[in-house]
Amino acid sequence: MSWTQKTLGEIVNLKRGFDLPSSSRADGPYPVFSSSGQTGTHSKAAVKGPCVVTGRYGTIGQVFFSDAACWPLNTSLYSTDFKGNDPKFVYYLLKTIPWRDYLTASAVPGINRNHVHLCPVCVPDYETQTAISGVLGLLDNKIELNTKLNGYLLDLATAQFEAALKERASNVRLGDIIGLEDSKRVPLNSRDRESRKGPYPYYGATSIMDYVDDYLFDGVRVLLGEDGSVIDSEGKPVLQYVWGRYWVNNHAHILKAAGAYPLEAIYVALRRTSIGHIVTGAVQMKISQRNLKKLEVSMPDPGSLDYLQPLFAAYRNLCEESRHLVTLRDTLLPKLMTGEIDVSELNLKQLNSHLA
DSSP states (O other): OOEEEEEGGGTOOOEEOBOOOGGGOOOOSEEEEETTEEEEEESSOSBOSSEEEEESSSSOSOEEEESSOBEEBTTEEEESOOTTSOHHHHHHHHTTSOGGGGBOOSSSOOBOHHHHTTOEEEEEOHHHHHHHHHHHHHHHHHHHHHHHHHHHHHHHHHHHHHHHHHHOOEEEEGGGTEEEOGGGOOOOOHHHHHHTEEEEEEEOSSSEEEEESOOSEESOEEEEEOBSSOBOTTSOBOEEEEOSEEEEOTTEEEEEEOSSSOHHHHHHHHHTOOOGGGOBOSSSOBOOHHHHHHOEEEEOOGGGOTTHHHHHHHHHHHHHHHHHHHHHHHHHHHHHHHTSSOGGGSOHHHHHHHHO
8 A cells, every 4th residue: 555645636636616607507316516515406417426615615625526517616616537546535635635725815715726736745655545445435325325324214114104194184283283492593603603502403493404512402393494494495494303412503493292193293294284375474484373373284094103213213213323424434434535544454244344
């Protein structure tokens, strides 16, 4: 195994992506990538795969990989020219680049590809590259599989829920079957969070925003976006099913079960309910507590929902496994990419068996 000091431009040739206004897009088989990841599909591809994509403007530092042909947008940098290197290794290498060190000092900061091409990197021989990408790929493949399995579990839960509705359905006011714990929320600004780093997730309206040193909630809850991003493209609410110990800011309503229906049933019901009529605000969309409590959802017989608990237990287990795998991958990544850990000393059979 040999390692060589080079510049990034000797490893990969990054280019600016292509313009594609939303009005010109037509759904098709080819993924469209922006600086923040896949943002839809198109009927045509701009480049062949494999392809790596990262942010040029907007979201900086995230890296994406496409085996197939795709369309990288003009907010991104992309490459299909790996100069004889393993494409997947280059993808992982790009994840270690200090992208923000190469931001331009302009009104709209962005990445100048000519500058980042000068970034020093250390790369091994091709055989070692494929071994490293193989190890990290095993972890990513298992994480992706878990995500797909959880999608199937939610689809199954919804299908059985809808079958139960055909037997018996009632329109129920949400306020009659939930309790709101919004009064327990405490927002932390970015400076506060920076000084309070820890192991507990800090949730916003749509996702985990950070990790902090304390928690406000312990146990299963459903979070529903209160302002900002409150509704998806299909008119359904923005939801998060959460558990464990965590902190929630003031941009998400916090729901707990308070009646005959388990929280998982309420979550499934909300996932299939249109809520556009309770959203207010032309500029900043908002769902008030009052409107949320008045929302009517269609619910089946409470006695028909026993299947939900094992399905959601499996869902949580898969999520927890993926979190551990992400931690393992992110720990191994910089050590493998610098040779601190010799990939030839890893027991791939044992790792593969563990991930099966």
